[in-house]
Amino acid sequence: MTAIKNKTIKPAPKSLAPATKVVVATKSSNRAAPVAKKTAGSMAKPATKPAAKPAAKVAKKSSESVASVPAVKPVPTKPVVTSITANIDIGFGNALYVRGEGAGLSWDRGTLMTCVTDSQWQIALGESGRPIVFKFLVNDLSWSAGEDYSLAAGGAVAVVPTF
Numbered sequence: 276m277t278a279i280k281n282k283t284i285k286p287a288p289k290s291l292a293p294a295t296k297v298v299v300a301t302k303s304s305n306r307a308a309p310v311a312k313k314t315a316g317s318m319a320k321p322a323t324k325p326a327a328k329p330a331a332k333v334a335k336k337s338s339e340s341v342a343s344v345p346a347v348k349p350v351p352t353k354p355v356v357t358s359i360t361a362n363i364d365i366g367f368g369n370a371l372y373v374r375g376e377g378a379g380l381s382w383d384r385g386t387l388m389t390c391v392t393d394s395q396w397q398i399a400l401g402e403s404g405r406p407i408v409f410k411f412l413v414n415d416l417s418w419s420a421g422e423d424y425s426l427a428a429g430g431a432v433a434v435v436p437t438f
Contacts, residue, residue: 356399356402357378357401357407357428358430360434361411361434361436362395362434363436363438364393370388371388371396371412372388372411372412372413374386374412375408377407378402378407378428384415387415406427407425407426408423408425409424417438419437420437
């Protein structure tokens, strides 16, 4: 009786479709050539192309169209600053505050104004999408007399408040 050996066949390295491993029984005295079995439809070409090739072509076309368009430089925008000046001498050692709404002002807590001269106080407020309503206070305690002041965003006003 002749012995039967099992051989494993490896798939071909340059195959388009993967080959399956097939074990072929051979007789030791009769050495038959190994046979590789391929799966059904393995010889057909793939339905879709690899994604890398179309992407490279698209990138090339888009770079050509971008090169033909002149570059647009962004224009820096200037911040909208609202300036409030109060012309009043409130006495040595005192400070003038402003409270209100819009541009970061609050009715609950005053914002300190800068003393420019003995009788002039200023504040520059940031951007606001609505008009600014405000009122002055000495030492953030004593309110100025009269109605609230109103100013459009980005405007400048000089006021002589009374206490």
